[in-house]
Amino acid sequence: xxxxxxxxxxxxxxxxxxxxxxxxxxxxxxxxxxxxxxxxxxxxxxxxxxxxxxxxxxxxxxxxxxxxxxxxxxxxxxxxxxxxxxxxxxxxxxxxxxxxxxxxxxxxxxxxxxxxxxxxxxxxxxxxxxxxxxxxxxxxxxxxxxxxxxxxxxxxxxxxxxxxxxxxxxxxxxxxxxxxxxxxxxxxxxxxxxxxxxxxxxxxxxxxxxxxxxxxxxxxxxxxxxxxxxxxxxxxxxxxxxxxxxxxxxxxxxxxxxxxxxxxxxxxxxxxxxxxxxxxxxxxxxxxxxxxxxxxxxxxxxxxxxxxxxxxxxxxxxxxxxxxxxxxxxxxxxxxxxxxx
Amino acid sequence: xxxxxxxxxxxxxxxxxxxxxxxxxxxxxxxxxxxxxxxxxxxxxxxxxxxxxxxxxxxxxxxxxxxxxxxxxxxxxxxxxxxxxxxxxxxxxxxxxxxxxxxxxxxxxxxxxxxxxxxxxxxxxxxxxxxxxxxxxxxxxxxxxxxxxxxxxxxxxxxxxxxxxxxxxxxxxxxxxxxxxxxxxxxxxxxxxxxxxxxxxxxxxxxxxxxxxxxxxxxxxxxxxxxxxxxxxxxxxxxxxxxxxxxxxxxxxxxxxxxxxxxxxxxxxxxxxxxxxxxxxxxxxxxxxxxxxxxxxxxxxxxxxxxxxxxxxxxxxxxxxxxxxxxxxxxxxxxxxxxxx
Numbered sequence: 081x082x083x084x085x086x087x088x089x090x091x092x093x094x095x096x097x098x099x100x101x102x103x104x105x106x107x108x109x110x111x112x113x114x115x116x117x118x119x120x121x122x123x124x125x126x127x128x129x130x131x132x133x134x135x136x137x138x139x140x141x142x143x144x145x146x147x148x149x150x151x152x153x154x155x156x157x158x159x160x161x162x163x164x165x166x167x168x169x170x171x172x173x174x175x176x177x178x179x180x181x182x183x184x185x186x187x188x189x190x191x192x193x194x195x196x197x198x199x200x201x202x203x204x205x206x207x208x209x210x211x212x213x214x215x216x217x218x219x220x221x222x223x224x225x226x227x228x229x230x231x232x233x234x235x236x237x238x239x240x241x242x243x244x245x246x247x248x249x250x251x252x253x254x255x256x257x258x259x260x261x262x263x264x265x266x267x268x269x270x271x272x273x274x275x276x277x278x279x280x281x282x283x284x285x286x287x288x289x290x291x292x293x294x295x296x297x298x299x300x301x302x303x304x305x306x307x308x309x310x311x312x313x314x315x316x317x318x319x320x321x322x323x324x325x326x327x328x329x330x331x332x333x334x335x336x337x338x339x340x341x342x343x344x345x346x347x348x349x350x351x352x353x354x355x356x357x358x359x360x361x362x363x364x365x366x367x368x369x370x371x372x373x374x375x376x377x378x379x380x381x382x383x384x385x386x387x388x389x390x391x392x393x394x395x396x397x398x399x400x401x402x403x404x405x406x407x408x409x410x411x412x413x414x415x416x417x418x419x420x421x
Numbered sequence: 422x423x424x425x426x427x428x429x430x431x432x433x434x435x436x437x438x439x440x441x442x443x444x445x446x447x448x449x450x451x452x453x454x455x456x457x458x459x460x461x462x463x464x465x466x467x468x469x470x471x472x473x474x475x476x477x478x479x480x481x482x483x484x485x486x487x488x489x490x491x492x493x494x495x496x497x498x499x500x501x502x503x504x505x506x507x508x509x510x511x512x513x514x515x516x517x518x519x520x521x522x523x524x525x526x527x528x529x530x531x532x533x534x535x536x537x538x539x540x541x542x543x544x545x546x547x548x549x550x551x552x553x554x555x556x557x558x559x560x561x562x563x564x565x566x567x568x569x570x571x572x573x574x575x576x577x578x579x580x581x582x583x584x585x586x587x588x589x590x591x592x593x594x595x596x597x598x599x600x601x602x603x604x605x606x607x608x609x610x611x612x613x614x615x616x617x618x619x620x621x622x623x624x625x626x627x628x629x630x631x632x633x634x635x636x637x638x639x640x641x642x643x644x645x646x647x648x649x650x651x652x653x654x655x656x657x658x659x660x661x662x663x664x665x666x667x668x669x670x671x672x673x674x675x676x677x678x679x680x681x682x683x684x685x686x687x688x689x690x691x692x693x694x695x696x697x698x699x700x701x702x703x704x705x706x707x708x709x710x711x712x713x714x715x716x717x718x719x720x721x722x723x724x725x726x727x728x729x730x731x732x733x734x735x736x737x738x739x740x741x742x743x744x745x746x747x748x749x750x751x752x753x754x755x756x757x758x759x760x761x762x
Contacts, residue, residue: 092530097560107558110532111524114539117552119519127554129519129576133474142521142574144559178460178470180483182523182572183452189433191451198455211458213468216572217448218485219438221759224567231523231557233483233574235470418562 099310099355100412123246123322125305126172126236135237139174141165142233148419150197150227152271154264154282155357157228158201163285163357164308164421165234166208170292171304171360173244174236176208181215181232186225197228208287210234226419239296246322248302254369255327255388258291258360258381259284260335261312265354265420266343281339286358291384294375300365301372307361308421313352313409315361316397319390326393329409330400335383352399353412355420363390440651440696441753464587464663466646467513467577476578480515482506483574489760491538491568493612495605495623496698498569499542504626504698505649505762506575507549511633512645512701514585515577517549522556522573527566538569549628551575567760580637587663589643595710596668596729597703599632599722600625601676602653606695606761607684622680627699635716641706642713648702649762654693654750656702657738660731667734670750671741676724693740694753696761704731 087109089096096106112122119127126141145161155163166176181201185194205212263284270281288306295301307315312334316327329352336351344351364372369386376384388400397409428450436443453463460468467482486502496504507517522542526535546553604625611622629647636642648656653675657668670693677692685692705713710727717725729741738750 087532090532092526092528092532092535092560094528094560094562096526097558103558107556110535110539111522111556111558114536114543115522115546115553115556117554119552119554120556122556127519127521129554131474131476131479131518131578133472135472138472138479140519140521140576141555142523142557142572144523144525144557144572146525146559146561177472178468178481180468180481180574181452181456182483182485182574184485184487184525184570184572185433185437187433187435191428191431191433194433194451195455198451202455205456211460212456213458213460213470214482215448215452215456215461215463216483216485217438217444217452218487218570219433219435219759220487220567220570221435223564224760226561226565229525229559229561229570231483231485231525231572231574233521233523233572235481235576237472418560419565 125168137238141168145230155285158197159204161230162204165232169236170289173242174238176236178235183217184229187222254366256362259383262340262351262354264357266340284358300368303363311353320395329388333387466509478579482509486571496626499538500545502571503545506573510577511630514583515579517577519576524558525570528563595707599701600724603692603695605698607681625699641709643704652694661736670729674728
């Protein structure tokens with residue numbers, strides 16, 4: 081982790097929240113610079129707390145939610161706020177157990193909307209067997225909020241024997257993706273009236289716990305992450321940077337739904353950078369990859385596929401294109417879609 | 422806890438965030454209604470997680486921070502966000518250990534201001550020996566935020582033998598206050614340019630851990646709470662409602678600093694309802710009250726005083742006034758000061 085104070089901008093820009101290079105610089109140069117300690121690692125999804133229990137390691141994570149609109153096909157900010165945080169625990173190998181909830185509500189919000197959002201949140205909690213154990217609400221003056229912002233913090237337990245992390249990745253390892261990319265980003269995009277588009281696409285917002293639990297049973301599992309802000313390309317970049325190896329992705333193997341492809345072509349987005357909220361990228365021993373795919377297909381994740389591998393080479397992300405060429409996927413710079421999650 | 426769906430308003434108002442009756446109704450009728458479970462108790466400062474450790478009970482709490490202005494005499498939103506959450510753990514009898522941080526930053530925020538705020542946050546963490554172990558940042562479009570909103574979630578360990586809670590309170594118990602009321606609310610008020618006032622008053626924002634640790638050593642301690650939103654009057658109301666007894670406060674015993682008194686007189690506020698961010702209200706066995714006050718004075722909390730007691734009677738808060746009369750302190754209705762914490 082680079083803790084240098086390289087931060088050339090004098091004011092915060094939208095791109096500082098996009099999951100890409102500028103966000104990484106904001107976190108490293110300001111947040112991690114001041115708050116650094118032995119337990120804070122900005123490159124992991126959840127922290128392991130040094131509290132001894134009989135059950136395993138206590139893992140803790142937090143996430144903020146600002147999605148606009150608050151309701152979208154396939155979910156709303158309530159279900160998203162549960163899925164987002166339990167997914168960070170799940171990809172760490174933990175079983176999510178307890179959540180806390182912060183609500184920042186804008187004056188003038190329709191109570192019926194808040195009611196629907198909380199109902200979805202409760203439903204998502206029940207489905208994943210987690211409980212909200214504490215909360216706090218603040219009301220913001222009209223024009224100082226976005227309807228609702230949520231923050232959820234989660235606690236889970238991870239078996240102590242589980243050794244997952246980017247440091248486990250080796251050249252030759254296979255990269256698995258549990259389903260199509262960019263559904264969430266595109267569904268939210270379409271739900272924004274100003275685009276004048278509508279479609280039948282649903283967000284993929286869901287708990288990835290069943291996927292992660294199936295994969296952690298495999299001996300060859302190295303690492304898991306959910307490709308949210310910044311999408312698959314950003315997770316691939318994080319892996320390339322951490323391992324100082326090349327990440328090669330095979331375009332024809334990466335599932336992209338037709339509506340996502342179409343919207344991206346029309347509006348000039350790249351699905352490789354769009355957020356998913358119910359997918360897992362996993363790195364596994366190639367000897368285990370067939371078994372992994374079979375397990376996920378059997379669980380109903382029929383689009384799960386091996387989409388590439390890690391190879392010796394400089395730290396970069398190579399996309400092997402449909403027509404046989406190669407394209408370097410750059411680290412995300414501009415913010416394609418603010419308030420996507 | 423009343424989980425009925427009494428919620429007459431169709432839209433959220435500022436007063437739903439003020440710590441008083443409307444906020445209680447919002448939390449009970451919407452949040453607790455949907456999210457109820459055995460661990461969620463909206464009347465406590467921190468939840469006890471059913472994870473067995475050798476060290477004690479794991480306590481968890483969360484708090485959101487929206488104070489305006491972001492910097493005020495005696496602190497800023499960074500130090501406040503640390504103090505607020507560790508204080509909720511401290512009054513539960515726990516030693517705070519780990520925090521997570523959510524930052525919602527508005528596009529256009531000056532980076533130098535963010536830097537100062539994070540520096541104060543780090544300083545507050547060091548002073549209380551807590552670590553930020555995970556975080557998340559979101560950037561909000563210009564006009565959809567208030568500069569910075571923070572949420573901090575805290576984990577602490579409480580000795581398993583400690584039995585604190587409003588259910589421990591009995592008629593005859595003494596009510597202790599660790600220092601003057603309303604300093605934070607008034608300091609923030611004065612820092613808002615539009616009032617055209619300025620003063621030498623500092624916020625009392627601080628960790629109350631030393632106070633709480635001193636008091637937990639006493640056998641007769643029943644309950645502690647920090648009087649933040651809604652002030653001393655709101656804590657007194659919570660106690661009266663929970664115990665179905667009268668809470669009698671003696672006005673002459675309640676420390677109010679001169680500038681606080683003056684500002685309240687000019688602007689028509691009641692210091693009993695103004696927020697403190699570094700004070701503790703404690704209920705103790707009257708046999709222990711002298712010892713408690715001596716301990717706090719010795720620690721430098723020279724304004725600590727016994728300010729009243731709990732007595733048999735209907736559930737209400739009685740203020741015995743300076744001139745010998747009695748005044749009933751009503752539950753807070755309107756929001757006196759939005760974005761005070």
